[in-house]
Amino acid sequence: MKTKLTHPLWTHLPAVAALVFLVVRLIMTNPPSGTVAVHFNSQGLPNGYGSAWSSFGLTIGLAVLFISISTIIDEVWAREEKKKTFNWLSLLDNVVVGFLVGTSLGYLNYLNNGAATFLFPWRIVLFITGGTALIGVLLELLRPYKSNPRLVAETDTTALEKEVEQRLKHGENFIYWQSQNPVYFSILFTVVPIIFLVIAISAWSQTPWITVLFLIIGTALMIFYGGMRTVVNREYLTVCYGMLGIRVLRIPITNIKEVKVHEFSALRDFGGMGIRFNGQMKAYFLRGSRGVKITTLNEKQYLIGSDHPDELNAVMKAFVQTKGNSVLK
Numbered sequence: 001m002k003t004k005l006t007h008p009l010w011t012h013l014p015a016v017a018a019l020v021f022l023v024v025r026l027i028m029t030n031p032p033s034g035t036v037a038v039h040f041n042s043q044g045l046p047n048g049y050g051s052a053w054s055s056f057g058l059t060i061g062l063a064v065l066f067i068s069i070s071t072i073i074d075e076v077w078a079r080e081e082k083k084k085t086f087n088w089l090s091l092l093d094n095v096v097v098g099f100l101v102g103t104s105l106g107y108l109n110y111l112n113n114g115a116a117t118f119l120f121p122w123r124i125v126l127f128i129t130g131g132t133a134l135i136g137v138l139l140e141l142l143r144p145y146k147s148n149p150r151l152v153a154e155t156d157t158t159a160l161e162k163e164v165e166q167r168l169k170h171g172e173n174f175i176y177w178q179s180q181n182p183v184y185f186s187i188l189f190t191v192v193p194i195i196f197l198v199i200a201i202s203a204w205s206q207t208p209w210i211t212v213l214f215l216i217i218g219t220a221l222m223i224f225y226g227g228m229r230t231v232v233n234r235e236y237l238t239v240c241y242g243m244l245g246i247r248v249l250r251i252p253i254t255n256i257k258e259v260k261v262h263e264f265s266a267l268r269d270f271g272g273m274g275i276r277f278n279g280q281m282k283a284y285f286l287r288g289s290r291g292v293k294i295t296t297l298n299e300k301q302y303l304i305g306s307d308h309p310d311e312l313n314a315v316m317k318a319f320v321q322t323k324g325n326s327v328l329k
Contacts, residue, residue: 006146007078011090011139012067014132015097019063022101026056031111037118044117052111059104063097073267080265080289084145089267094136098129157314164318168234176315178306180286181227189225189242193218228286230304232315234322237294239284239304248275249284255296259316261309262293292316 031052038055039048070093077087105128106121167174196218200211224242231238237256239249266289270276276283285291285305292313294302306312 005075007071007074007087007090008143009071011074011136011143012071012093013139014135015063015067015070015093018094018097018101018128018132019060019067022056022063022104023060025105025108029108029112031056031108036111040118044119046118052107055107056104059100063100066096067093069093077265077267078146080268081145084143085268087140087143090140090143091133091136094132095129098132099125102126102128155308155310157310160311161314161318164315165322168318168322173234175231175233176312177229177231178308178312179227179229180288180305180307182287185227185286186225189221193221196221228284228305230284230306230312232312232319234319237304237316249282249302251294251296251302253319255298256294256316256320257297258293258295259313259320260293261290261313262303263290264303265289 033051033053035049036052037046037048038050038052039046041047070090073092074087074090077089102121102125106124107118109121110118164174164176196214200214200218204211223244223246226243227241229240229245231240232253235253237249237251237253238247240247264270264283266273266285266287270278270283273286274284276285281293281301281303283291283303283305285303288305288307290309291303291305292309294304294316296302304312
């Protein structure tokens, strides 16, 4: 059975139309195939040369990339909607692609006219970017809302909660932990560091300082491989990142007033994943839409994302009850 898209693809038409227009213009005008100016200083004078087709190819590639990213983001947004809300992120590809196309058209005019200097084409960029953004706004307003209810299977954690309570009452040393390590996170912190290391090695003979910089960045990124771990013991709730267990949050159990399972939208409520803050609570999650919301005695709120929020909630309840704290759900 094929999965149907919730967010309609026609909301991306302005960006696609702008990209198609650029491709058609390139075919019709046929820019020079030899070496031309491809980079300019602040006065518009050439200071770098190369292939014009490489520049246009990069623009087209970036445009396709942003349309693809925007399609994925819009679909995630639509699937998390509980009611129709305006998705400002749907304008991402329209604005970026409009800007890229406008800049490329100005550059194409520069090549065809044989001008001595390249002046940034603000008028055409603003016209195309503004046009694609405005049409994108209209299409987003016309986008129908499609109900996409999430069926959540709650786990019966009564036995787990009682087991933890009994072990804690008998003074046993008990530690509970969970992890979130999605595929995208593993790829991000393996592939990207490798790219940085390859660039560092290739740049050694010409620019050693770039080699050192990229080696430092690549090594630092590798540290985060392993995702996020949430650990609960008698004394603390701790959230750590990476293979070295870099601690990003520690809350004393005695400082916790309220614990409950909480549903959220990663994009709408926090604008993404990772370590986030939306003005009400600080959140730690790498995927999903459910977690455990914690309120401390001084009314600070934290959201811990979890692949098994009912279990984490039950364990937290047991630990907090053992410490004699109050409000639990």
